[in-house]
Amino acid sequence: MMKAPICPRCQGELSEPSAWHSAWQCDRHGAVQPLRPAHVPSAEGLHGLLKVAAVPVWLPWPIPLGWLVTGFTGAGDDRSGTRGCAVALSGPNPVGGLGEMLVVSEEPGLGLGAGLAGLAGPDPGEGFAAGPPHAVVRFGHHEAPLWSVESAGAAVFAGEVLANWLWIILWPDSAGTLLLENLSLRDLRDPGQDLDVPFGALSPRLPG
Numbered sequence: 001m002m003k004a005p006i007c008p009r010c011q012g013e014l015s016e017p018s019a020w021h022s023a024w025q026c027d028r029h030g031a032v033q034p035l036r037p038a039h040v041p042s043a044e045g046l047h048g049l050l051k052v053a054a055v056p057v058w059l060p061w062p063i064p065l066g067w068l069v070t071g072f073t074g075a076g077d078d079r080s081g082t083r084g085c086a087v088a089l090s091g092p093n094p095v096g097g098l099g100e101m102l103v104v105s106e107e108p109g110l111g112l113g114a115g116l117a118g119l120a121g122p123d124p125g126e127g128f129a130a131g132p133p134h135a136v137v138r139f140g141h142h143e144a145p146l147w148s149v150e151s152a153g154a155a156v157f158a159g160e161v162l163a164n165w166l167w168i169i170l171w172p173d174s175a176g177t178l179l180l181e182n183l184s185l186r187d188l189r190d191p192g193q194d195l196d197v198p199f200g201a202l203s204p205r206l207p208g
Contacts, residue, residue: 005034008075008084009111009121011207017077024077029122032075033083033110038206039072041088041199046188049074054081055164056105056187058139060089061195064178067091067101068200073207075112084112088203099175100205103185104167113167116205117149117156123165124149124158133159135179137166139187146179155179171205 005014007026014034015025023031039045049072050057059069070090074082084106093099104113114121124147133145135157144166146157155176157168168183170176186193 003037005036006207007032007115008035009115011035011115029111033112034077035073035075035112035207037073038088038202039074041069041071041202043197043199045072046197048072049082049085050189052076052081053085053189054083055085055107056162057085057087057189058103058105058166058185059087059188059195059197060101060103060183061186062184063089063198064091064181064183067099068198070100070200070203071206075106075110083107084110086112086116086206088206090200090203093172093175094177095174097172099178100171100203101175101178102167102169102203102205104165104169105161106165106167108165110165113158113165113169116207117151117154117167117169119149119151119156128158135168136182137168137179138182138184148176 024034039048070088075084076082086104089101106112111122134148135146144161146159149156155170155173
């Protein structure tokens with residue numbers, strides 16, 4: 001049975017659109033974009049996300065050595081498509097043990113990245129980007145600065161790319177050392193890419 005959509009900010013239950021309101025409603029956060037159940041980590045699951053994605057679907061490429069893609073999720077309704085999406089990965093933490101990563105792209109105000117990072121949200125918050133960036137990622141011939149956002153138990157970085165928020169969330173927080181390597185990202189929506197994406201088991205970090 002298909003699970004019901006949930007709030008991207010608090011993962012709570014939603015009320016469906018009705019004659020009284022046209023959007024999905026969360027008791028805590030009002031009108032929201034519904035977060036759908038996670039897509040399985042497979043070529044078919046990726047296609048299911050890409051066919052409705054209205055924001056970039058970022059994947060670190062080349063993927064860090066030994067890492068696997070472990071699922072996808074998206075927030076949005078049938079009318080406007082997916083306005084926020086997350087790609088999950090897992091692999092060896094550079095300082096030992098297992099690391100996990102979520103790469104989130106979303107429209108401002110949606111709250112998916114903040115919710116997954118355990119923040120009140122919906123955006124990085126007051127004082128964000130007040131100083132020099134803490135990391136940089138590359139996409140195409142461009143670079144995007146990222147700033148650290150305080151969060152318990154995770155390394156959280158956020159920045160703005162193509163008028164959308166980009167979040168990179170890593171567990172444990174020591175896995176944030178991956179960003180010292182200046183990751184390169186690809187938007188999987190771009191045509192002409194023939195990537196041999198390695199898939200693993202579905203990530204428990206993806207709600208729904």
